[in-house]
Amino acid sequence: MTIKEQKDSCFSGKILVCPLRGHWTSFRLVDEFGDGKPYGGLHYSVIDSIGQEYTGRLDGEGFAKVENHYRGPVVLIMDKRYNGLDQPYEQLIKREYYPLPITELQFRAEQTRFFHDDGFRREHNPAIKDADVFVQVEVRDLVREGAHLPPVVQRFHEPQSSLLRAMSELGIGPEVPFGIALSPNQHNVLEVRPMRALRPMLSTDDSFCALNLYQLALMATLSYTDFAQDPREKPLDKVRFPEDPSIGNLFGEALANYRENWRIDKHQRDRYYPLYEDVPYSKRLEILPFDPTLYAQNHPDKGKDQEHPANQHFFDDQKDGGDTQAFICHHDEVVLISVRGTASLKDAVRDVHALQVPFEEGVGRVHKGFYSAFQAISNFVRSYLGRFYVDQKIIICGHSLGGAIALLLAEALRRSTTQKYNILLYTYGAPRAGDSTFVEGAADLVHHRMVNNNDPVPGVPAPWMNANWKVWVPGLAMTVVSGYGLLVFGAGLVRVGGDPYQHHGRQQHFMPVSFNAKEWSAVLWDPDCESIEKAACTAMLEKTRQGDMPVRDGLLAQLINYTDHMMVASYIPFAWATLRRWQQTQETGASVVTEREYDVVDIALAVLKQKLHEYAQRVRYNEGPRGATKDESATIDALYKERDRLTRTRKRLQNLRYNGLTLADVYGSAAQSPEFTGSVERWFKHAENRRLEQYAMIPRQLDDGLRLARKPLDIDSIS
Template identity: 80%
Template sequence: MALQERDNLCFSNKLLACPLRGHWTSFRLVDEQGDGKSYGGLHYTVMDSVGQEYTGRLDGEGFAKVQNHYRGPVVLRMDKQYNGLEKPYQRLINREYYPLPITELQFRAEQTRFFHEDGFRREYNPAIKEADIFVQVEVRDLVRDGAHLPPEVGRSYEPQSVLLRGMGELGFGPEHSFGIVLSPNKHNVLEVRPMRALRPMLSTDDKFCALNLYQLALMATLSYTDFAQYPREKPLDKVHFMLDPSIGNWFGEALAGYQENWRVDRTQSQRFYPLYEDVPYSKRLEILPFDPTLYEQNHPDKGKDQEHPENQHFFDDQVNGGDTQAFICHHDEVVLISVRGTASLKDALRDVDALQVPFEEGVGSVHQGFYNAFRAMKAFVLRYLDKFHSGQKIIICGHSLGGAIALLLAEALRRRAGVKYNILLYTYGAPRAGDSTFVEGATDLVHHRMVNNNDPVPGVPAPWMDANWKVWVPGLATIVLSGPYGMLVFGAGLVRIGGDPYQHHGQQQHFMPVRFDEREWSAILWDPDCESIEGAACTVMLEKIRRGDMPARDGLLAQLINYTDHMMIASYIPCAWATLRRWQQTLENASSVVTEREFRVVEDALATLNEKLYEYARKVRHNEGPRGATKNESAAMSALHREQDRLLRTRERLQTVRYRRLTLVDVYGSAAQLPEFTGSVERWAKHAENRSSVQYAMIPRQPDDGFRLAREPLDIDSIC
């Protein structure tokens, strides 16, 4: 056969009749910078058109050449398993549950970086100049098992995937389920996409920091979305997570594909970006792979016992008649658990089921509704931890009802026999969940409790509550509709008879708006240690003593009206963002965390509050009868004295906050020591939403979100 004929297109009619040898194919793997050193020394397998295999290793520049193969295209594979010594990879490869088929190629691709910091493919690679054929490939193109790998990303230089599928049908050797087709007698250059992912940066320090305050507010809100796996039940071969926002899309596709997600609620208009770390793909917050050919537990024949990502990462109690919802995922340093707050009538009924029941996992008594919700998800969490916990920090977060459940979960895990977990808890607008004995027993649990302005939910259950919801619900409705009669029913359902009072657990962080005029205002985050500021609890306590252990109707309705302060998108997330941005500016300017102007406004408000407490005390004394103070009047005076003492400590704390100088650890915790720290902060700061330099880091206003500002610096009128 003539030389000219041999050089004809490989799919000519004559080719099938005369598969001559003597052909060559060269290829080189490069990164997005055009450098092949990243892939030097990797093992490869090439199969020619008659099924002949050729193996070898790339040279130090990522180059190899196959000589004297049969005529026609060849298929390149790079499927050799990673056998290095790095422990995180060995742990993933050898773990008992869902071991990952990590290859040498994946390991190398995880050590490379994107040319563009946003992860978009480069339009022109310098290595194109040396190539006869240039293609952009991903690790999944070259390896057999790809269920654990990131989703494909669009590319300008597509590999010949159609040709790969058709080679067997056209008679060119065996069928190929994976690999890249290389053109014969040409130099092929393959640009391998880096295997990097984004993960929300978190501090594993127990100490409170502004970074965790903001990041976990976003994660707590994300728990309100669906997992959005498709198909949701009985998947056959693949699963997808297309819905944005959703838990599955965040961790299974967007962040795994290096996309900066910001939407945690489908109605959200304001962009709140997390601070992201750029990490090797294997260190992302993992969504487990789904591959029935590789994992027996994924096979559809398992029926109701079939495992797939949704039922491993996502808890939804609807199947059992409840509505508790949570998600869990992990990487090599953190297990993240987020519990959803009230989102349905079933959740609301649990909220008001305030009967105290024994906390069987520890000491004391707890709110029955919250406890039932915790017990519903307990086995789900323990199964996950038994499979994937290998010493990581367990970070738990939750909003509202989710915060109460998260507290019970955290304390139960802390007390779990035979295991020592390192637990960190952040809650947002959480109600009281346990009595004083429970709170005292949970002293060693690290819990940072965020309260926003006049959020009413942290004020319940009141310390005196031990409620039966069947009386509570109609009583509450009657309060609004028919006044005093409803209050009697309400009180009958809520009065605690015996037992210890409900108490809050954790270190409070109170976000307090400070308004200077109609257009200029700011807010500070601190722990005032004053019940009057925390949520008008002093007023409620004094009124229920004066009226016979029942709450004040006006105070209750005022708190219900202030419900916007309880919302995550409208209040808690903007407040957390404002705190982070404010603390960043404080650090940059080497200034105090509270300005002199703010200090004066808050101090004046505290003085006003103090005067109102004394005025109330004078009224109580003036009303004393000839035989002296009654039992109720004495109790009221004692409560006033305790509140005045707290107010004095609050003023002292304000002085401390006034002169406080922040450090990098105050703002970012242990994350400040991460190798990617500077790049992560710079990435976040490049978003227009995070570049505003305002004197007081005012809370970002959202269009039509109904966000309410305090009528006074401390909203004193709603307190007393």
């Protein structure tokens, strides 16, 4: 008898001509350890070759058997929605925007763990020995809606997808394009891949910690990449994020599939791994699903109003004539916002537009270029928070121009009259963004401001452009443009009237300390004075005759050494070195600053204080017969105030000499996470995090009393 004759004799559409019942199929769901208990009690649905449905629940060992079904393979479906009360699942299921179709199976799979620490599939599950047929499945294989689920990972034991397709082509079985085909009259074992994800470990404490210093340096750098959604616009049925590195790839694919990515810049050579924590998939930093059949706002018919992950998580106002770029995503505890720094000529134009304008969302006046960038991004951020903010900590970060925009954004959100936001801000190499009135009004905003060695960008815009510009920095704005080198804009930035520009936030300064040609270290501390971060500009000005404006060639030569401002070349390595050094300090019980380092830095501060005093005296000596002019008086006043701040800075340094570090100093609130130990151990498994790095090492203490550096810091060059 031919196959066609067999089919014609047994089927009429989906009605069997003769009863061919009496067949059975058994199956069991197990985790990667071969245990079926995690899936015990789950509801299942099995559909046989004529569409007959059999329902039930798995027993306590994850086992079930369907008896007396019609001849042929059957299809297993486990699509029952989760109806528990556990957070954040209930919140995700019931939220107004993009509610997630979370199933009981997904919830259970999120409670299981990988056999291998790196999430790589296990090839030999102990449950294989009890199976006639063994397959490795994903939750998405068994449920109807899977757009919110991670992409499928390569498996050693593929499901019988060809059998499922054949059933569909023959017009038998269920009329749904999902489910797993089970072999009849055999015992089928299905290993369900755990639904675990990785997310960057962050502290939600307001206090500064080395963990956030490092992690947010990576996230700030990631903002320079593209979101890289494929297709970029007008997607039809699904989206992908294949490009690595990219924002979409990291959060939408790599971390969702438990893969530890380290690339956050396409030109990056050294590997800097974030510290990742292992979390249930629903607690990852979420990239919204795209499913036009489930979410009307995803439908291509929406045209320019169509929503998709790229325009919900990624902001770029190029089409509106600007070039501000940022990304935003969230999980149940944190909303993360990262704002990109200068990366184009349009950004550069904003950098130099230093006219002060009113900060309409608060008090004081702010840099017009930075304010226009903030205004461009404001509605995008507020719209996202309006949809997905549920009392999380809002952590904002940014580098350079991105740091200035991030400051204005953070202060505007802090002053919101419609919602009480809990905000934490970290910036890297950020210029001044507002005047003294703005800074005073934003005093309650928690802001940790990082400055690396002699980074020149935090020195602009100059605070006293109409007073002591001859002391601090010429009227210029320096912009580093990716791909184009260094652009220097001078002239036309002298402030006329109004309050001076000031820095906001608690400064954290990374200071290399050289002891001799072969031995050096580095200290991260929080000097109260601003002279430290402007040491390079100060030194340049001191070398000019009688305080005149530096010659253009000399100034350009000074600013060409801009690498202290770069993220991959400088800020990330210094943040990594600080984290490693603080880890060592906490483990050994040592102080943050050794006696040897204290002596070096203290002498350098004493030299700087004396130079400030001498310059103030010289200005006073040069007063005309009618006394000091308004500008001269302002210069003298600023110099003496800075000298007083140096006194407080030396006291802070002295306190560091006796202070040890706690776990909270190093890791903040993350030290209390149940996954903390595993996260740190995972990080140290990478050889890059065990390497010896001079900046990360605690300098040895000499017994011969030789504690002074050959060159006590860069700021000694002003002598």
